[in-house]
Amino acid sequence: MKMIRSMVLVSSDPVSMERGGQSVFDTLQSEIRRFGIQDEISVTQVGDVGRHDALPAVIVYPEAIVYGPVLPENVAFLVEEHLYKGRIADNLQATKKELTGKIAWLNARKGTMPAEQRIVLQRAGIIDPTNIEDYILSEGYQAIGKALADMTPKDVMDELKNSGLRGRGGAGFPTGLKWTFVADAKGDKKYVICNADESEPGTFKDRLILEGDPHSIIEAMMIAAYAVGADEGYLYIRGEYALAQERVKIAITQAHEIGLLGEHIFGSDFSFDVHIHGGAGAYICGEETALLESIEGRRGEPRARPPYPTTSGLWGKPTLINNVETLANVPAIIRNGAEWFKGFGTPSSPGTKVYTILGNVNVTGLIEVPMGITLREVISIYAKGMKNDATFKMAQTGGSSGSIVPASLQDTPMDFDSFQKAGVALGSGALLICDDNNCVVDLAKVLQNFFRKESCSKCNPCRIGNERAFSILENISQGTGTMQDLKDLMLISENLKELSNCGLGQTAGTPVHDILTHFRAEVEAHIKLKVCPAGVCPMSGIRL
Amino acid sequence: MTMEAVFMTEIQAAVEKAILLHGESRSELIPILNDVNHALGYLPAAALEEISFRLKSPRSALFSVASFYHMLSTKPRGEHVIQFCESAPCHVVGGREVWQTLREQVGLEDGETSADGKWSLITTSCLGLCGVGPVIVIDEDAYGNVKPDQIADILAKYTD
Secondary structure (H helix, E strand, O other): OOOOOEEEEEEOOHHHHHOOHHHHHHHHHHHHHHOOOOOOEEEEEEOOOOOOOOOOOEEEEOOOEEEOOOOHHHHHHHHHHHHHOOOOOHHHEOOOOOOOHHHHHHHHOOOOOOOOOOOOOOOOOOOOOOOHHHHHHOOOOHHHHHHHHHOOHHHHHHHHHHHOOEOOOOOOOEHHHHHHHHHHOOOOOOEEEEEEOOOOOOOOHHHHHHHHOHHHHHHHHHHHHHHHOOOEEEEEEOOOOHHHHHHHHHHHHHHHHOOOOEOOHHHOOOOEEEEEEEOOOOHHHHOHHHHHHHHOOOOOOOOOOOOOOOOOOHHHOOEEEEEHHHHHHHHHHHHHOHHHHHOOEOOOOEOEEEEEEEEOEOOOEEEEEEOOOEHHHHHHHHOOOEHHHOOEEEEEEOOOOOEEEEHHHOOOEOOHHHHHHOOOOOOOOEEEEEEOOOOHHHHHHHHHHHHHHHOOOOOHHHHHHHHHHHHHHHHHHOOOOOHHHHHHHHHHHHHHHHHOOOHHHHHHOHHHHHHHHHOHHHHHHHHHHOOOOOOOOOOOOOOO | OOHHHHHHHHHHHHHHHHHHHHOOOHHHHHHHHHHHHHHHOOOOHHHHHHHHHHHOOOHHHHHHHHOOOOOOOOOOOOOEEEEEEOOHHHHHHHHHHHHHHHHHHHOOOOOOEOOOOOEEEEEEOOOOOHHHOOOEEEOOEEEOOOOHHHHHHHHHOOOO
């Protein structure tokens, strides 16, 4: 057996590839051969490593030194200095103060940063996602083995219910309960679907899991299928995620090759197979019934509910639909038990949450932390403060349909219940942090424009309401709004929430409602004084 | 062969390839349309007709699907398609200025294709690259942390 003394990881997300990541990888391999050390060093291409300020990034373990941005012409020097002579190539190191994601976690263990706790991202960026052996060596496929050998389907669901895991797609529905609905539904054919149509602006956690640890999702779907009595699964991956689709495809092939997918898995009576279904670009397909329509080959228009997919889903059969991040928790819960999982987070929202940190902060990227951390902690600790020392004005949590949280709420713990009590929604985990150079009218306009374009137009409140709200906001930003417009906006927001058919329309009025609640004076300045306090809106006097 | 006949052969080849890969089933419609769109750059009416015949699905149903999804186009697009992310995370970190410059430099508005057929400019919703906003995607290349003064250099890469 080869003795590996250093492991080298090279980032291969789309931005790294655009900046020459492939050539960095190729040059690394040839340089390592030139020094004759190819038996001692392993070089692996991994997905997104979280260091968005330093791409393409090269990370050398066990020292966990991050180099970046690395150009192909730097590689020879890097190999000679670090891998051959064992000295850190200081001039190529990524700036230390801008730590984030995986790197923050690695350094936490050295006592320099507050710790992240990783469950769903424990392997992303560490293992080779295109090699099933790497996954198996890091406890992979143990959970399904345990479930098939020692647990009945009911045991699996009880464990999940006890763990208190709640759906991470945004709504926070108890996962174990959803599973029992499908298990109890009548029907000989059932389906398990992983919703990987991650289109919520500002969210890319699912992409990271699929690119960096695709086998964990396949394993979780197997466990789910065993529990609810399904034998077929679909992974619905949005069309824009080409790399994620490719990685999952490889993972499925490898799992088939060693008999982890197919007939009689581990010699049991359980058989399961997974298909990939790529989307074609539609935000609405993340809504679970629209997703079903899309798999069946139609327009992604949400169905009327009830019946819920748990009783009548794909082709009318009982169907379990879970988000990628939710599923990624499942193997760890089955391996370690519900009690272990409850050790993270808050009593009502156990576990961790993956957040994407975006906007006017020093460090953007992805963190996985226990539920219940506050916005202030995220900004000061993980995001390393506001860019240019500007003042924090507001954050949008959970993507376009999320709430706009003013600075006064930045000490509210971010878990499902505390946020609900404060009248805001946690959503999918995107944290868009804005400084005082942003105008609330301008932001609301951008968000309303998003809904106006992404509405499937099936039901009237959403099709007409979003158009109308957008044109009112456009007028306010031109300095031609009236006080009546504000009453109309509130009414539209209410109607969207009460009358729309699906979650898209029901939440589309949230941002406008929130800015009128928390930032009314700033909006009124646009109307009464014809001034944009942040100096963003054009105020050119045009009225639509 | 005339130009039209050449084009028809191309269409039939693309449809044949996609159906062979995914199977002659209505539930595979979106993957089939995705592949044909990718091969031909858009979905010509003749391609939809051919797929409709093969899947035994009405043309109206196919057109309703083809016109619903952003990644499918029923109109020809330029040689290079520029997608600009107009979602909030890119917007608050300088997307507005990038969009302004981009429109000026290619001389197009949202959804337009240039007269010489070289460029198409479209806005898109979030592409999941928010950590490096503002983001532009040209064909299949993603550009992150774009600043207005870099746009001329990025576009120049596509002049051959």
